[in-house]
Amino acid sequence: MTSPSEDPADLDRAAPEAEIAARAAAVRNWGRWGEADVLGTLNFIEPAKRVEAAALVREGTVVSLSQAFDTNGPQKGWRRRTNPVHTMTDTGTDAERGSQGFPHGIGGADDVIAMPLQCSTQWDGLGHIFDHGNAWNGRRAGDVVTSDGDLVTGIEHAASVIVSRGVLLDVGRHLEPDTGELADGYAITARDLESTIAAQGPSSAVGRGDIVVVRTGQYARARRDGWGDYAGGPAPGLSLTTAAWLHRTEIAAIATDTWGFEVRPNEFDVPAFQPLHQVAIPNMGLTIGEMWDLDGLAEICAQRGQWDFLLSAAPLPITGAVGSPINPVAIL
Amino acid sequence: MTSPSEDPADLDRAAPEAEIAARAAAVRNWGRWGEADVLGTLNFIEPAKRVEAAALVREGTVVSLSQAFDTNGPQKGWRRRTNPVHTMTDTGTDAERGSQGFPHGIGGADDVIAMPLQCSTQWDGLGHIFDHGNAWNGRRAGDVVTSDGDLVTGIEHAASVIVSRGVLLDVGRHLEPDTGELADGYAITARDLESTIAAQGPSSAVGRGDIVVVRTGQYARARRDGWGDYAGGPAPGLSLTTAAWLHRTEIAAIATDTWGFEVRPNEFDVPAFQPLHQVAIPNMGLTIGEMWDLDGLAEICAQRGQWDFLLSAAPLPITGAVGSPINPVAIL
Amino acid sequence: MTSPSEDPADLDRAAPEAEIAARAAAVRNWGRWGEADVLGTLNFIEPAKRVEAAALVREGTVVSLSQAFDTNGPQKGWRRRTNPVHTMTDTGTDAERGSQGFPHGIGGADDVIAMPLQCSTQWDGLGHIFDHGNAWNGRRAGDVVTSDGDLVTGIEHAASVIVSRGVLLDVGRHLEPDTGELADGYAITARDLESTIAAQGPSSAVGRGDIVVVRTGQYARARRDGWGDYAGGPAPGLSLTTAAWLHRTEIAAIATDTWGFEVRPNEFDVPAFQPLHQVAIPNMGLTIGEMWDLDGLAEICAQRGQWDFLLSAAPLPITGAVGSPINPVAIL
Amino acid sequence: MTSPSEDPADLDRAAPEAEIAARAAAVRNWGRWGEADVLGTLNFIEPAKRVEAAALVREGTVVSLSQAFDTNGPQKGWRRRTNPVHTMTDTGTDAERGSQGFPHGIGGADDVIAMPLQCSTQWDGLGHIFDHGNAWNGRRAGDVVTSDGDLVTGIEHAASVIVSRGVLLDVGRHLEPDTGELADGYAITARDLESTIAAQGPSSAVGRGDIVVVRTGQYARARRDGWGDYAGGPAPGLSLTTAAWLHRTEIAAIATDTWGFEVRPNEFDVPAFQPLHQVAIPNMGLTIGEMWDLDGLAEICAQRGQWDFLLSAAPLPITGAVGSPINPVAIL
Secondary structure, X not given: OOOOOOOHHHOOOOOHHHHHHHHHHHHOOOOOOOOOOOOHHHHHOOHHHHHHHHOOOOOOOEEEOEXXXXXXXXXXXXXXXXXXXXXXXXOHHHHHHOOOOOOOOEEEOEEEEEEEOOOOOEEEOOOOEEEOOEOHHHOEXXXXXXXXXXXXXXXXXXXXXXXXXXXXXXXXXXXXXXXXXXXXXXXXXXXXXXXHHHHHOHHHOOOOOOEEEEOOOHXXXXXXXXXXXXXXXXXXXXXXXXXXXXXXXXXXXXXXXXXXXXXXXXXXXXXXXXXXXXXXXXHHOOEEEEOEOOHHHHHHHHHHOOOEEEEEOOOOOEOOOOEEEOOOEEEO | OOOOOOOHHHOOOOOHHXXXXXXXXXXXXXXXXXXXXXXXXXXXXXXXXXXXXXXXXXXXXXXXXEOOEOOOOOOOOHHHOOOOEEEEEEOHHHHHHOOOOOOOOEEEOEEEEEEEOOOOOEEEOOOOEEEOOEOHHHOEHHHHEEOOEEOOOOHHHHOOXXXXXXXXXXXXXXXXXXXXXXXXXXXXXXXXXXXXXXXHOHHHOOXXXXXXXXXXXXXHHHHHHOOOOOOOOOEOEEOHHHHHHHHHOOOOXXXXXXXXXXXXXXXXXXXOOOHHHHHHHHHHOOEEEEOEOOHHHHHHHHHHOOOEEEEEOOOOOEOOOOEEEOOOEEXX | OOOOOOOHHHOOOOOHHHHHHHHXXXXXXXXXXOOOOOOHHHHHOOHHHHHHHHXXXXXXXXXXXXXXXXXXXXXXXXXXXXXXXXXXXXXXXXXHHOXXXXXXXXXXXXXXXXXXXXXXXXXXXXOOEEEOOEOHHHOEHHHHEEOOEEOOOOHHHHOOOOEEEEEEEOHHHXXXXXXXXXXXXXXXXXXXXXXXXXXXXXXXXXOOOOEEEEOOOHHHHHXXXXXXXXXXXXXXXXXXXXXXXXXXXXXXXXXXXXXXXXXXXXXXXXXXXXXXXXXXXXXXXXXXXEOEOOHHHHHHHHHHXXXXXXXXXOOOOEOOOOEEEOOOEEEO | OOOOOOOHHHOOOOOXXXXXXXXXXXXXXXXXXXXXXXXXXXXXXXXXHHHHHHOOOOOOOEEEOEOOEOOOOOOOOHHHOOOOEEEEEEOHHXXXXXOOOOOOOEEEOEXXXXXXXXXXXXXXXXXXXXXXXXXXXXXXXXXXXXXXXXXXXXXXXXXXXXXXXXXXXXXXHHHOOOOOOOOOOOEEOHHHXXXXXXXXXXXXXXXXXXXXXXXXXXXXXXXXXXXXXXOOOOEOEEOHHHHHHHHHOOOOEEEEOOOOOEXXXXXOOOOOOOHHHHHHHHHHOOEEEEOEOOHHHHHHHHHHOOOEEEEEOOOOOEOOOOEEEOOOEEEO
C-alpha cells in the first residue's frame, strides 16, 4: 500500500469514502496494544514521559485551558448539544432570609447541572466515533455503545492516564503573525505543523506520548466578535491529510481551540462530515480534545520562548461516557 | 480571647452556637487577602510550592482520586442530591444499524448528563456555606449566591489555582492498623492528625499551601459492604475542634474519603449540622473536598513510605457554581 | 388456534415464552387500522363515545388522578428511573431582596425540571415495549425507536385523542371490602374484573372505546406506609391471562394505581419480566397507564353509586417520547 | 379612585410604575377568597359552569391546543429558558439487537426529559410574578417562592381545577381578515376584545369562570416563517389597559398563542417588562397561559360559527412549581 498524499491538493474531493478508507488503513492501530485495549494512543504515555514533563515545571504557574461552562456558550442545539443549564437548589438569599431551617445559624447553597458532555472544553472518548459500524480496536459499534453508554471504552478508563508533556503549536501565530488567527476554512497541513515546530524551536519538538495542543486563533475571534457559528460552522482546523503525521509522531492525544478539531467545511465537494475523526478515533485510537482555550497559554509560551509544559487533563470518570468535560491545566 | 479547646471532651455539647462562634472568631481570615478576595486559603499556594511539588514526581505514576460518576452512587435525594443521570443522544447500536444519516460510513455517539455538582468527588466552593447570613470574607450571603449562582466567589475563580503539593494522612491505617478503617462516628482530632504525621514520617509534614487528603477508610467499607448511609449518615471525620489546626497549618485545602468531611453525627446533643463547615468555609475561607477515593493512593504511599505528591485538582469552571465535580489526580 | 386459558392456574409457570406467544397471537391487532397506524386501540374512541361521556358530567366536579411529581417519589434509580428534580432559576426570595434587575418593581420566579417520563403518573406509548424485536403494528423496533426517540409512534400522536368515557373498576374494594386493598402479588383475573363490574352495577359496564381504570389499593397502602418497593417490587395487578379480556372488550386504554400495571412478581417460576406488557403493547396496541391515584375518585364513585365519568387524559406532545407524564382528570 | 383609562393612547409612556400601580390597585383581589387562598380567579369556576361546558360537547371532537415539546422550539436560553432535551435510556435499536438482557423476548424503550417548565405551552402559576416583593394575596414573595419552589401557591393546587367553558376570541381573524395575523407590536385593547365578541356572536360571550383563549395569529406566522424572535421578541398581545376588562369579566384564566401574553415591546418609552403580568398575577390572581396553538381550533370554530367548548387544561401537579407544561384540549 502506498501512503496517501499529505498534500490537500491531491485529495479527490468527490470521493470522501475512498480518501478516508485509504488513510484509515494506513494509520489503523487495531491490536497494537492487545485485544482488550481501551486506551489507544494514550498508551504512548509512559511513566518516564511524565517525569520528564514534571521537570518542565519551573515557575509554578498554572494556566487553565478550559472555556467557561455556562448558558452563554456557543451551542445551538444541534443533535441536542445545548449549553449547560446550571441551577441552584439552595441559595445565599434564602440562607440570609432564614428560610432554610438549619440550626445554629448555618446556611448553604447547592447546585445541579444538566449538560451535554461535549458542550464546552472536552475530550472525545474512543467510543465517540465509528467507521462503518466499527469502533476502536475493531469492535462492532453496537457491542460498545448502547443506550446504557460505552460498555467497553468509557471515558472512565482514562481517569488515571491523561497527564503528560504538553506541546503548544501556535499555528495561528506562526502563519498569521499579524492577527494570530487562521481564517475559517483554512486546512492545517502536516507541513504547517512542522514549520510551526521549526519556527518555535526545540521546546516544541513533538514525539511519542506527547499531547499536542494546536492553537488556530478561532476562539480568540469568537471571544472578540461573538460566538456566531463557532459550534459547527466554518473553522480552521486540521486537514484530513494530517492523519499520517498524527500517526507517525506517536502522540498520545491532540486538542484544538475549535469546536470540531478538523477544518470545516470538510475538504470535499460532496456531503462529508468530520472525515479526520473517522480516521483518527476508531482506527488510530486517538483521543481528541476540542473547544480548549489556548490564548492565555500562547501568550506565556511566546514570552518565555518555551512551548512545552506539564499538562494535566484527566477526564471525569463518568461511567460509560463517550466524552468528558474537562479543565485541562498547563503547569509550567 | 483565649483559644477554644482542641479536645473534643471539652465541647459543651448543648451549645453548638457558642462553640461554633468561638472557633469562627479564632480562625476568621476576613480581609487577610484584601476585600475583593475570592480564593481564601487557596492563596497559600505560592508558585514555589508547585515547583517543589513537581519535584516529587519520580515514577511518573498517576492515581485518580475520584469515585465514579454514575447512577449507582450513594445519593438518596436529600435536598435533591441525586446520583448522576447519564443518557445517550446517539449510540453505536444506531450507528451500526445505519440509522444516523451521516455520509461516508461515519457514525457517532454522544451523551448528556444531569447531576448535582456535589453528587460524587467534588470541591465545595467558598459560596457553599454561610454563617449567620455571612459568606466568605464577610459578604452578605444574598449578595453572593442568588438563584443565578455564586456571583462573586464562583468555583470558576479557582480554575487556574488548585495544583499543589498533596499530603496523604492515612488516619484510618494509623489508628486502626488491622482494618485501616475508622468507625462511623469517630471524631478525628488535631492530636490524631499530628500523630499520623509523626508515624508516617517527614514526607507527610504539613505546611503552608499544602493540600491535605485525609483517609478515614469509610469509602473502603462502603465499597465492600454497599453504600448504606454513606450519603449523610454516620461517618468518621474531622472534629469541630480541629478548626485551629486547619488554621495554623495554613493549608490551602483539605479533602476526605467521606460524604461530609467532618464527623457525623456531629458532636452535639442538640440539633446540629456540619458545624466545622460553618467555621471553615465562610470564616476561614477553606476549600473542602469530599467523597474522594484515597484507597489506591494509600496503598502506593504505604509501599513507598512517601506520603507527598503533586496534586492536580482544578475544578471545572462552571460559572457561578458553589462546587464542582472533579477528578483529582496524584502524580508521583 | 384455541384460545389460551383465562385461568392463571393453567399457566405453565416454566414456559413464559410459549404462554406469551400464544396470547400475543390471539390478541394481535397488526394491520387492523392500516399499515400506517400509530394509535392502536385508541382508535376505538369514536366521537360519539365522547359525546356520551360528556353527558356524564352532572355535578361539575373534577378529580385529578395524578400522583405528585417531586423528589419524594417512589423511584430508586432502576434503569435510571429517578424521581423528578425540580429547581428554580428565579425565586421570590431574590425578587423580594431586589436582586433580579427588573424595572418598575416586577419580580419573577421560574423553574426547570429533569425527570424520566415514567417517573410518576403516566401513559406508556406504543413504542415503550417490544416483542422479539417487533414494535406495534409489526414494525421492527430499530425502525421505530432510536436514540432520537420514537420516530413513528411517538406519544405526540395521541395529543388530540385520549378523552373518552372512563370506568373505574375498584377491584380492591370489591374483593377486599374491609381494607379496600389487594395483597401484593395478587393476580387480578378476567373473572375478577367481571365480578367487580357486576357488583358495581350497570354504570361500570365496559365496552368499545372506554378507558378502564383499575384500583388495586396498593397506592393507598404506599401513601399510608411509605413507598417501600412500590417502584418495581411486589404488587397486585392484572394477570397475564387477562389479555383476552382486554382484547374482546375493545377498550381504548387501561390504567392502574400501581407501578407496573400487571401482577408482580410475574406469574412464572423462571425469570420473567412484564409479560402482559409484551402481549398488550406491541401486539394489541394497547395504551397503558401506571401510577395513577384512584383513591379520591373511588370514594366519590362509591358514594354516588356511579362508576363512569368523562376522562380527559391527553399526553404532553413530547416529540418522539415513548411515554408521557400526565394529569388525568375525571370530570363528573 | 377613578378607574385608569382603557385607551392605550392615554398611557403615560414615561411612567410605567405609576400606570401599573393604578391598575394594580383597581383590580386587586387580595382577600377576596380568604387569607389562605391559593387559586385566585380560578375560584370563579363553579361546578355549574363545568356542567354547562360539558353540554357544549356535540361532535366528540378533541383539539389539542399544545405546541410541540422538543429541541426545535423557540427558546434561546434567556434566563436559562432552553428548549426541552429529550433523551432515551433504552431504545428499539438496542432491543432489536438483543442488548438489553431481558428474558423471553421482551424489549423496552424509556426516556427522560430536562426542560424549563415554561419552554412550550404552559400555565403561569400564581407564584410566577411579583409586584414590589408581593406575591398573590399580599404575601411576601420570599415567604412564597424560595429555591425549594413555591411553598404556598404551587401549581399542584390547581390539579383538580382547570376544566371549564373555553371561549376562543380570534382577534387576529377579526381585525385582520385577510391574513388572520396581528402585526408584532399590536396592542389588543378591551375594545378589540369586545368587538371580536360582537362579531363572532353570542357563543363567544365571556363571563364569570370562563377561560378565554385569544388568538393573535403570531404562532401561525412563526410556523410559516420560522421561530425568529418568537421567544421574547416583538409580538402582538394584550395592552396593559385591558386589566380592567380582565377583572370585570371575572374570567378564570386567559391564554394566548404568543410567548408572553401581552404586547411586546411593552407600551412604554422607558425600560419596562411585562407590566400586565405584574398587574394580573400577583394583584388580580389571574392564571395566564402562553404559547398555545390555537390555529386548528380557530378553523373549526369559524366553520361551525361556534366559539365556545369544553376546555380541559389541568396542569401537571409538580410540587412547588410556578408553572406547568400542559396539553390543553378543547372538546367540542
